[in-house]
Amino acid sequence: MTEPVTPRAPLSRKEWILLALGVLVALLLHWHFRLSGFGEQDAVRLASDAINWHFEGSIDMTKVDYRLHTSPLYIHSLKLLLDHGLHVRALPAVMNGASVVLSSACLAGLYLVFRQLAAPAIAAAATVVYSLTPCFWLGAVYGMPTLPALTFLVFAALAFGAAADRARYLSPRFAGFIALSALLTTIAFALKADMALSSGALLMVLMARGRPRWPLLVALVGIVGLGTLFTVWYAHHLSIPVTVPVTAPKDPHAVSGFLASWNGRFPFSFKLLLDVKNNAPISHAAGTLLFALCIVALLQGLLSDRKRAWLTVSAAAWGLVPMLFWGLKPGNSARHNLPAFPPLVFLAVLMLFRLVDGRRLRAWILIVLVLGVGQMDLSGNGSVTPRVDVLTATAQVEYATSLLQGRAREFMSSPSPKKAIIETEYLLAYSEFEAWAAAKTPALRARPKAVLDGPEHETRIVQVGNARSAKAQAQSLRSQGFEVFSLQFSL
Numbered sequence: 001m002t003e004p005v006t007p008r009a010p011l012s013r014k015e016w017i018l019l020a021l022g023v024l025v026a027l028l029l030h031w032h033f034r035l036s037g038f039g040e041q042d043a044v045r046l047a048s049d050a051i052n053w054h055f056e057g058s059i060d061m062t063k064v065d066y067r068l069h070t071s072p073l074y075i076h077s078l079k080l081l082l083d084h085g086l087h088v089r090a091l092p093a094v095m096n097g098a099s100v101v102l103s104s105a106c107l108a109g110l111y112l113v114f115r116q117l118a119a120p121a122i123a124a125a126a127t128v129v130y131s132l133t134p135c136f137w138l139g140a141v142y143g144m145p146t147l148p149a150l151t152f153l154v155f156a157a158l159a160f161g162a163a164a165d166r167a168r169y170l171s172p173r174f175a176g177f178i179a180l181s182a183l184l185t186t187i188a189f190a191l192k193a194d195m196a197l198s199s200g201a202l203l204m205v206l207m208a209r210g211r212p213r214w215p216l217l218v219a220l221v222g223i224v225g226l227g228t229l230f231t232v233w234y235a236h237h238l239s240i241p242v243t244v245p246v247t248a249p250k251d252p253h254a255v256s257g258f259l260a261s262w263n264g265r266f267p268f269s270f271k272l273l274l275d276v277k278n279n280a281p282i283s284h285a286a287g288t289l290l291f292a293l294c295i296v297a298l299l300q301g302l303l304s305d306r307k308r309a310w311l312t313v314s315a316a317a318w319g320l321v322p323m324l325f326w327g328l329k330p331g332n333s334a335r336h337n338l339p340a341f342p343p344l345v346f347l348a349v350l351m352l353f354r355l356v357d358g359r360r361l362r363a364w365i366l367i368v369l370v371l372g373v374g375q376m377d378l379s380g381n382g383s384v385t386p387r388v389d390v391l392t393a394t395a396q397v398e399y400a401t402s403l404l405q406g407r408a409r410e411f412m413s414s415p416s417p418k419k420a421i422i423e424t425e426y427l428l429a430y431s432e433f434e435a436w437a438a439a440k441t442p443a444l445r446a447r448p449k450a451v452l453d454g455p456e457h458e459t460r461i462v463q464v465g466n467a468r469s470a471k472a473q474a475q476s477l478r479s480q481g482f483e484v485f486s487l488q489f490s491l
Contacts (some may be wrong), residue, residue: 011112015120019111022124026131027104030140033391034096035398037405039142040335040383041429046071046145047091048429050078051436055444059239072235073190074145089437095143102151103140107131109154113201114346116161116208117311118353121360125367126342126349132371133345134386134393135285135338141394149192150339153201156184160220161205169215182223189227190234197325198339199224200317207314268328278332280385282323285334286341287388289374294344297351315343333384404430404487412438412459416483420460422470427487428463435459 011019038044049067053059053075059068068075078091086094107127114123130136139147163177181202188195202220206212272278283291298320301312319340326336349367356362377388382400386393408431411419421431432451436442439453451459460482464470467489474484474491484491 011115015115018124019108022111022127023104023108026107026140027100030100030103030137031097033141033394034100035092035142035394035401037092037398037402038430038433039096039138039144039397039401041426042067043092043095043142043144044429044433046075047078047095048432049075050082050091051088051433052444053079054082055436055442056446068239069235070193071145071191072193072231072238073187074148074192076238087437088433088442091433092143096141097143099140099143099147102148103136106147106151106154109151109158110342112158113154113161113205113342116205117346118350119358121363122346122350122353125353125363126346129290129349129367129371130342130345132390133286133290133341134380134388134390135334135341137390138383138386138393138397139335139338142397144335145192146195146335146338149188149195150198150342152184152188152191153195153198153339154342156181156188156223157201157205159184160202160223161208163219164206164209164216178219178223182226185223186227186230189231193228193231194322194325194336195339196224196228196231197322198318200314200319200321200343204311204314204318204343207311267330269330270328272328272330272332278330279327280380281332281334282327282337284380284385284388285337286345287374288377288379289370289388290345290348293348293351293370294341297347298344300351301347312347315347318343320344334386335383405434407487408434408485409438411483411485414483417457418460418480418482419458420462420474420477420482420484422462422464422473422477422484422486422491423488424465424470425463428461431485431487432461435461 038047046067049059059075059079078095081094082088082091107130110130111123111127114126117123118126136147159177159181163174163181166174166177168174185199185202199220202223203212206216206220285291286294298312298316301308301315303309304312319342321340323337323340326332352366352370353360353363356366374388379385380387380393381396383397387396404427408421411421411431412434419435421428421435423431435451439451439457439459441454443452444450445452445458449461451461453459460477462473462477464473470486470489471491474486474489477484
């Protein structure tokens with residue numbers, strides 16, 4: 001038995017109506033601006049993994065790089081859709097549409113989380129400001145597992161908060177909310193494994209209820225541990241049987257082998273924190289001015305009263321852990337920082353409201369001015385370091401990716417029965433996707449790898465390491481009657 005806990009003030013009928021209208025507006029906006037194709041290379045690689053799995057009948061951990069370890073549920077879901085008749089060409093539309101729908105749900109969930117921490121006006125302002133960050137906006141208009149995973153994590157935090165509101169830990173309702181939180185957390189991690197870095201979201205809703213009690217902290221650790229272990233098991237279960245001893249340190253199926261290989265390619269380095277190029281995706285994820293405001297709010301919160309300081313610590317546990325993790329590794333991207341900014345933006349908005357003594361009109365004027373001045377930053381391009389102007393950022397990403405897909409689609413429209421695509425791993429998935437999408441009766445030939453379309457049409461898929469190898473392969477294939485294409489090389 002524990003002392004009774006006073007639940008947070010329930011939402012009024014007016015709040016629910018305004019929240020529903022806000023979700024609808026977000027849905028319509030994101031749907032209107034959603035991309036027509038893939039938004040980045042990793043998106044088309046995930047689709048390519050699912051396509052090859054569907055046609056080959058199995059998925060090999062060694063052929064999908066790290067992606068099956070980090071996004072097993074996302075890849076598996078795409079594969080199941082293909083198994084049930086979805087056309088390959090429809091994959092980007094489905095991926096983008098799912099992100100649009102789940103982004104709206106994510107904003108609703110974030111409002112409910114922020115509402116447990118502050119007044120409705122502050123919660124609404126924080127939700128709106130976060131929705132206008134480049135990382136969230138781009139995550140909403142093209143398909144990747146990061147935003148869907150964040151959505152499930154946010155609702156897992158809400159379920160955990162509901163469990164914390166129960167007065168008795170042995171009650172069925174407490175157990176039910178804990179089970180729901182564990183399920184949603186597991187789905188989030190299985191969609192995107194590094195969402196585990198943002199587990200501080202559960203701690204933040206706990207801190208909103210005052211000093212955390214040890215049974216709830218134990219439950220939190222158990223929920224995160226369960227989600228992590230299931231994701232590891234799930235990825236291992238999906239892949240083809242292991243052909244080398246699982247104890248081998250370099251076995252890609254084993255977690256130790258995967259981590260050793262992945263860390264070898266993307267090693268931690270404290271020097272990267274001072275690398276402007278590697279840190280640019282962090283500031284561009286929210287916009288440089290808003291990012292600076294988040295850091296100031298973080299420091300100001302730590303120096304405030306005890307209650308505010310503990311809230312700030314929980315926000316840092318949610319936001320700074322993923323930010324520092326990716327900031328210490330090469331190859332950072334704005335998308336990596338998408339789950340880091342909800343609590344930091346909340347702190348920034350809370351600070352602005354306190355600057356004007358909670359007067360809503362003045363606070364909104366200040367927020368609009370901050371966002372407006374932030375638009376003066378004209379740096380950034382693409383999905384890695386997007387422009388703070390989300391409409392320009394969307395247009396830039398759409399142009400870059402549609403150009404690649406359009407060139408590959410034009411080549412696949414050639415009447416030649418024998419085609420060959422020669423790329424490095426960097427751009428191979430774009431061309432390969434168009435080969436699969438163009439085939440009327442697609443089939444996979446494993447060696448040499450080719451997309452077959454009936455008995456007479458073949459598109460050879462050739463991956464090379466450099467330009468010299470590409471030219472040698474092109475010369476050989478042309479001598480065999482193949483029409484050759486590459487996005488990356490002039491052949």
